[in-house]
Amino acid sequence: MSQVPLSLIVEVKARREEARDIVTFELADPHGRPLPAFGAGAHIDVRVPSQGQEGLVRQYSLCNHPEERDRYQIGVLRDPNSRGGSVAMHDQLQEGDLIQISAPKNHFPLEPAKRILLLAGGIGITPLLCMAERLAHTGADFELHYCTRSPERTAFRERIDAAGFADRVRFHFDDGDEDQKLDLAGLLATPDPDARVYVCGPSGFIDAVMSTAKAQGWPDERLHSEYFAGAVTASEDDDSFEVRLASSGASYTVPADKTVHQVLAENGVEIMVSCEQGVCGTCLTRVLEGEPDHRDLFLEDHEHAANDQFTPCCSRAKSKVLVLDL
Incomplete structure (x- = not known):
């Protein structure tokens, strides 16, 4: 496995408890130099702090105004059921720490x-929130509906209430009255x-919208979504299948309990990966023959139907063999 190279070193300039289990981090160049520009909806890869290891790489959306170049701001939900990234961010990352990040990317x-x-x-x-900042700045017609479990779990409440676009925001709480849901x-x-509709949040929320x-x-072309939770990558009902590399003809068996990129990595074939959950699209690989079993949340429905590319970090095969452009 080859992790995406992270080209920027930034300092944690501020850390703030935004709501229950949600922390924001303000990141800036240690020497005060401007950071690469980004657009509304962009995210960065972050190498999560770890003790004595290379560290996990996770993706976090930028939530500050997209015209700011002096800082990046990210919000992190502590999820004890995650793969460890959010817990490490909450427990280990402090003001003054230096971390590695990527330049901003935008799939949304x-x-x-x-x-x-x-x-x-x-x-x-x-x-x-970054989109709302941009839309308000340009005088666009928009409204933001923000759904959370309760007021104490609602991040950025003070910032939104103080914003010039506060009258365009509606809060909806699971524990509130029926008429405000x-x-x-x-x-x-x-x-x-x-x-156009833009939706982001847990998979169940996005699917409902x-x-x-x-x-x-x-x-479909008026509906835009971005998932944070990853795809289901394996099940006990999965069959094994073969992946064949077009360049060499080498063939490898992918068992039910391993992903394509894991099998290829074990055999010295590197594919750039990042989220490892079918969300970011970093590992997208061209398929020359065979039918993929798409399990990603990155490609659109028409791209799945084309069956000419797939995400080897989580997707599998419906056919017995997949020939990859590797």
């Missing part, structure tokens, strides 16, 4: 539209050909 960019609907679930507020069917009842919008007649 804002597209032109007369009206924008932003729907955030929990920590999914981070890229959408988000009415997805009502909100999306009338497809607007001049509008997307399925409701499609049922109401919203076209």
Whole structure:
């Protein structure tokens, strides 16, 4: 396995408890130099601090104003059921620490539209808050619906209340009154050909928004999503299959309990990986023959249907053999 190279060293300039189990980190160049520019919806790869090891690489959306070059701000939810990245960020990363990050990447960019609907679930507020900052700055027509379990788990509440776009934000709490909970069917009842919907948060929240919008007649090209939770990569019902490298003809068996990239790495074939959950698209690999079993959350439905590329960090095969452009 080959991790994505992280080219920037930044210092943790500030750490803030934003809400229960949510911390923000403000990152800046140690020498005060401007950081690479980014657009609304962008994220960075972060090498999570670890003791005596190279460290995990995780992705975090940038949530500050996209015209700022003096800092990056990320929000991290402490998830005890995660693979360890968020817990390490919460427990080990302190002000003054130096960490490695990548330059910003954007798989969730804002597209032109007369009206924008932003729907955030929990920590999914981070890229959408950046979008709200950008949209307000440009005078765009938008509204932000922010859904959380309770007020004490609602990050950035003070920042939003003090923002110039506060009147465009609606908070929805799971433990609140029924009349303040988000009415997805009502909100999306009338497809607007001049509008776009952006949604980010837990998989269940995104799936609910997307399925409701499609049922109401919203076209796919007007719906944009970004997942934080990873894909299901394996199950006890999975069959083994072969992957063959087009360049050498070498063939390797992928058993049910291993991923394609794990098997290739064991045999000295390196593929660049980052999230290892089918979210970021870093490991995207061209398929020359065979039918992939797509399990990523990165490719769109029409890209899955083409079956000419897949994510070897999590996806498998429906055919007995996959021939890869490697």
